[in-house]
Amino acid sequence: MENDFYKRLGVAPDATAEEIKKAYRKLAMKHHPDKNPGDKAAEDKFKSAAEAYEVLGDLEKRKIYDRYGVAGLKDSGYSGPGNFEDIFSSFGDVFGDMFGGRSGQRRQGPIAGNDLRYDLGISFMDAVHGAEKEIEITKRETCWTCDGTGLRPGHKASTCPTCKGHGQVVHAQGFFRVQTTCPKCHGAGTIITEPCNDCQGEGLVKKTKKVSLKIPAGIDTGARMRLRGEGEGGRKGGPPGDLYVIMHVEPHEFFMREGNTIHCLFPLTMVQAALGATVEVPTINGSKELVIPAGTQPEQVFTLKGEGVPSLRGGSPGNMIVEIKVVIPKKLSAREKELLTEFDALQKEKGPSKEEEGFFKKFLHKFAEENS
Structure with missing residues (x-):
């Protein structure tokens, strides 16, 4: 069985929580045992997707998995999704929309806000040394007028006429009776007949906000920074979501990075290579002296210890590898x-x-x- 949970769900490692949930819903709907009775292959695929979603759908488990893989999950006490009843009880919010008969729960309680993603381009030096940045995001925040309920102050929600307050409706599909979320009230059991004037009943209002973040030294392309509570606002008293900032580091004209090691090409004249010289080599921390011995050959490398990228985990910085490029003059004077x-x-x-x-x-x- 595929150990890469992201591949199981068919999503990228930097997928948002909403993208992961959507991918899982699609697979679960396709391979659900109620739709594929007696199909062992479909059952295995369903279990495989459920195991992946149990980890990736939980922010803390996902954090452990991203850092340490499956082994890290086992160390933290994770043992897989268990049997079908465990699976259904774990993912009631997902199956509530597809196979409501298993969950049978109405969505009357607080609703957490959605997570957001922001792609941030930073310079090579900002990634190496760290930096403080301010980004501007447009998001939906909890409406202060109705406190996220969507109701006009002084009014209450009405019972949904479609599901009679149950939040679920039953459909006959061949031999099966499938219970699904009510399309009118979306499982709440109630509808808003007197919406808030400020948010038009959404419970959320669109706003533009500036957010400050401190980028740690040593960060690289693809790294994610999580800003708790900076996602979309919650409704009905629910907590806000989180903001995930994805880093994209711009290339440098002189330095190349490989992990915490910096590589660079340094030009020498034929005379410097033959006779030796003391040169000033640019590093990410400023110029450093490098002694070139006589007889240095093209592509010969020298190591400047500790002149690489700082470690994100607080360890020693990497090294800098200087590769010599002997420059041959294209035009010579008669004397030369x-x-x-x-x-x-x-x-x-x-x-x-x-x-x-x-x-x-x-x-x-x-x-x-x-x-x-």
């Missing part, structure tokens, strides 16, 4: 050509180095083998 020609003649007088001899011997041996 003369000096290089003289240098080449001196090299020929000395004869090939051990490295060159070894290279040519290997090359000639391989050439002879391929043409024998």
Whole structure:
């Protein structure tokens, strides 16, 4: 069975709670045992989706799973969804819309607000060093006039004429009698006949709000920051949802990042590479001295310890890997050509180095083998 719960539900790892619930409802409706009596394959798929939703539909379990995987869930006492009765009791709010006969509950209590998602682009340096940002979001907040009830002050809700206050209606589908949520009152059992003038009976009003967030040093693309209570407002006294900020780090013109390690290419002249030099290398923390030994070769790498990205978990920062790029001049003056020609003649007088001899011997041996 697939251990990736996100793949089981067919959603991305950064899916919102609403997207996860919607995906689960779709799978549960398709493979539900009432719709597939005696179908073992459908039953297994139903159980698989239920197990995934039990974890991803719970913010705390999802947090553990995202960080430690299935092993972390077992350490925290999770043992799977159990039997069918456990599944139905765990997901009453989901099955209430599809197979209301199992839950039979009316939605008269407080309703929590929806979670929201915000995609935030940040610079490479802000991700590395951390930053404070202010974002502006438009969301629906609890209406203060009616306190989220949707009712005009001084009025009460009326009994729903469609379901007679039960919140459920029964439909005959072939051999089955299926109980579903009332389409008129959406399971509340009551309807609003005197709506609040400010929210038109929704219990929520649209507002634009500025939210401050502190981005920790070392964050990377795909990381999520959860701001509790900054989602949409609740109704009927329910709590607000949360705001999830998804990070998108812009590339840097000089640095490349791999985990907590920083990579960069550093140019040297032929003379610097041959004779050695002390150079100033830019790092994410400012310029640092790097001693280049004589005879440094192209693509040779040097490590600057502790000059990488800070650890999100508070450990030691990563390192910086400097790869040497020897720059060959494209245009030479007459004097420069003369000096290089003289240098080449001196090299020929000395004869090939051990490295060159070894290279040519290997090359000639391989050439002879391929043409024998």
